[in-house]
Amino acid sequence: MVDNQKIGEEFVAVADSQSLSEGGFISCLVRKEPVLITRVKEKLYAVSGVCSHAYSELSDGELEGERLYCSLHFACFDVRTGQVLEGPTDKPLKTFEVVESEGRIWIR
Amino acid sequence: MQTCSRPIVIIGAGIAGASAAESLRNEGFDGQILMFDKGKDMPYDRPPLSKEYLLEGVNSSIMLWDGDRHADLNVDVELNTAIERVDLAQRAVIASDGRRWPFSQLLISSGSQLRRLDDLPGADLPGIHYLKSLEDATNLRRSLDKAHQVVIVGAGFIGSEVAAACYQMGKSVVMVEMARLPFQNILGDMAARFICSLHESRGVKIITEERVIAFSGTTRVEKVITASSGVIPSDVVVVGTGVVPTGPSIGKEMSLGYVVDEYGETEAKGVFAAGDNAMWPYRGQLIRVEHWDHAINQGRIVAKNMLNPQHVPYEAIPYFWSDQYDTRLQYVGHTRAWDRVVIRGDLAAGSAAVFYILNRQVVAGLLINQPKQVLPVRRFISRRTLVDEVKLGDEDIPLNETILAH
Ligand SMILES: Cc1cc2nc3c(=O)[nH]c(=O)nc-3n(C[C@H](O)[C@H](O)[C@H](O)COP(=O)(O)OP(=O)(O)OC[C@H]3O[C@@H](n4cnc5c(N)ncnc54)[C@H](O)[C@@H]3O)c2cc1C
Ligand code: FES
Numbered sequence: 001m002v003d004n005q006k007i008g009e010e011f012v013a014v015a016d017s018q019s020l021s022e023g024g025f026i027s028c029l030v031r032k033e034p035v036l037i038t039r040v041k042e043k044l045y046a047v048s049g050v051c052s053h054a055y056s057e058l059s060d061g062e063l064e065g066e067r068l069y070c071s072l073h074f075a076c077f078d079v080r081t082g083q084v085l086e087g088p089t090d091k092p093l094k095t096f097e098v099v100e101s102e103g104r105i106w107i108r
Numbered sequence: 109m110q111t112c113s114r115p116i117v118i119i120g121a122g123i124a125g126a127s128a129a130e131s132l133r134n135e136g137f138d139g140q141i142l143m144f145d146k147g148k149d150m151p152y153d154r155p156p157l158s159k160e161y162l163l164e165g166v167n168s169s170i171m172l173w174d175g176d177r178h179a180d181l182n183v184d185v186e187l188n189t190a191i192e193r194v195d196l197a198q199r200a201v202i203a204s205d206g207r208r209w210p211f212s213q214l215l216i217s218s219g220s221q222l223r224r225l226d227d228l229p230g231a232d233l234p235g236i237h238y239l240k241s242l243e244d245a246t247n248l249r250r251s252l253d254k255a256h257q258v259v260i261v262g263a264g265f266i267g268s269e270v271a272a273a274c275y276q277m278g279k280s281v282v283m284v285e286m287a288r289l290p291f292q293n294i295l296g297d298m299a300a301r302f303i304c305s306l307h308e309s310r311g312v313k314i315i316t317e318e319r320v321i322a323f324s325g326t327t328r329v330e331k332v333i334t335a336s337s338g339v340i341p342s343d344v345v346v347v348g349t350g351v352v353p354t355g356p357s358i359g360k361e362m363s364l365g366y367v368v369d370e371y372g373e374t375e376a377k378g379v380f381a382a383g384d385n386a387m388w389p390y391r392g393q394l395i396r397v398e399h400w401d402h403a404i405n406q407g408r409i410v411a412k413n414m415l416n417p418q419h420v421p422y423e424a425i426p427y428f429w430s431d432q433y434d435t436r437l438q439y440v441g442h443t444r445a446w447d448r449v450v451i452r453g454d455l456a457a458g459s460a461a462v463f464y465i466l467n468r469q470v471v472a473g474l475l476i477n478q479p480k481q482v483l484p485v486r487r488f489i490s491r492r493t494l495v496d497e498v499k500l501g502d503e504d505i506p507l508n509e510t511i512l513a514h
Contacts, residue, residue, distance in 0.1 A: 018145065039307070054169075056479070060479035061479075061483070062480075062483045062484075063481075069232055069483055070483050071438075071479040071483060072429060072438075073400075073401060073429075074401070074427075074483075088127075090405050105281075
């Protein structure tokens with residue numbers, strides 16, 4: 001988990017840019033909600049940090065390109081849209097707006 | 109052709125049946141789907157029944173199909189209807205009351221039933237519970253309300269989870285198990301001992317190499333009597349001594365399960381089985397798997413093969429998880445034989461990956477509080493990776509560097 005520091009405009013700074021490398025993910029809390037941020041092909045995406053199937057933390061899972069796998073029953077989501085690609089649920093993941101500025105990652 | 113107007117019939121509205129029905133619709137099937145269950149409930153999830161549900165009670169998320177889900181899916185569900193027999197010649201299913209329904213294709217997803225101890229003296233005393241259905245779980249929960257002493261017969265996964273839940277509710281718990289070491293046949297000595305230690309370190313007692321021979325009590329169960337003349341006081345007894353396949357007669361022996369091919373199809377064309385009751389080919393061996401993930405996936409594959417004959421072989425790596433106390437166990441693969449067990453991590457500290465290795469290949473893995481490892485280990489198994497066993501045992505060496513060859 002990364003510190004999160006609240007700054008105006010509803011966007012919250014959650015991490016330093018350099019803490020998230022290509023193909024990686026970090027998790028943080030945004031207004032008490034777990035959020036998973038990924039960097040795929042140089043773009044940032046943010047989705048709910050908890051699997052929409054049944055409570056498992058997605059940071060325990062694995063990212064393969066845009067495909068994010070849950071480690072409990074292997075649901076697979078597209079991190080760009082939160083859509084379900086396979087697995088035991090049809091509920092998409094909530095997505096969040098994410099931007100990078102001044103060397104930091106911001107979430108709304 | 110007459111068969112076009114006949115529905116696809118699904119026997120059993122459980123995990124595999126619901127998964128198959130949903131997949132049929134996802135795959136674009138728009139004909140009639142007719143589903144039967146002998147129980148009174150729409151499809152619900154079973155794993156929570158021995159975990160969250162016992163602790164927390166009613167929770168709408170236990171229903172897989174709540175509200176109008178069956179109507180949205182356009183599936184006709186006949187509850188309280190047990191199918192006794194399948195007439196393969198006429199292609200019809202027949203209920204115990206004689207009613208019959210024709211089918212174009214059939215999925216038998218009737219699951220398994222619990223082994224019962226009905227022959228033991230006192231077996232019908234109130235307070236003796238079995239756990240399979242939502243109704244069973246509701247009854248058990250109610251009974252546990254006033255109980256202090258809980259005796260669990262059979263230290264399998266369900267027994268262990270119920271023990272953990274009862275402990276968390278503040279009950280005093282004793283498990284009685286026939287084997288010398290529970291779980292030893294599937295997990296080997298070290299991992300089995302670890303699971304026992306989860307219970308014993310909390311004061312949950314496991315009596316091994318012991319058999320229950322009777323129950324006694326005046327209006328409710330009060331004592332469990334064992335073969336070595338032990339008497340264990342009990343307010344509630346939960347029997348978890350395993351399951352056997354169940355389902356309608358198809359005119360063939362099925363006590364070991366319905367034998368299917370890699371497409372989930374039985375010898376009878378257009379008649380499929382999936383889930384707990386299917387005997388299916390896994391790496392050259394016919395096996396039965398009594399786990400959730402298998403039921404979901406085989407149900408899904410069968411749906412595809414119903415619409416497109418022999419289209420997608422079922423090649424899943426079996427998987428299950430079990431939550432006990434604060435420990436998550438995840439097991440991938442399937443084997444009763446290995447020549448080496450390699451432990452990566454710290455078993456005593458409750459965080460390790462246990463690898464079961466046969467001829468340098470990982471054939472199964474048990475992840476103890478290491479959810480991040482489950483997908484990599486599953487890949488090892490599916491790719492039949494050859495590993496360096498010494499490196500594998502060293503957590504400082506990245507998993508990738510333990511690979512000798514795929
Ligand atoms: C308490 C409990 C906890 C579990 N925990 C886990 C876990 O943590 N992890 C895991 O991987 N697995 C777990 N499982 C196992 C998993 O739930 C099963 O493997 C799975 O439910 C099998 O699916 P199925 O569709 O084959 O059978 P089921 O889900 O059992 O469904 C079969 C359905 O068929 C109906 N039926 C039976 N016979 C007939 C008939 N003749 N006519 C009409 N209907 C019939 C039954 O009423 C039932 O609804 C657990 C099971 C239980 C009971
Ligand atoms: S909790 Fe993620 S797939 Fe089930």
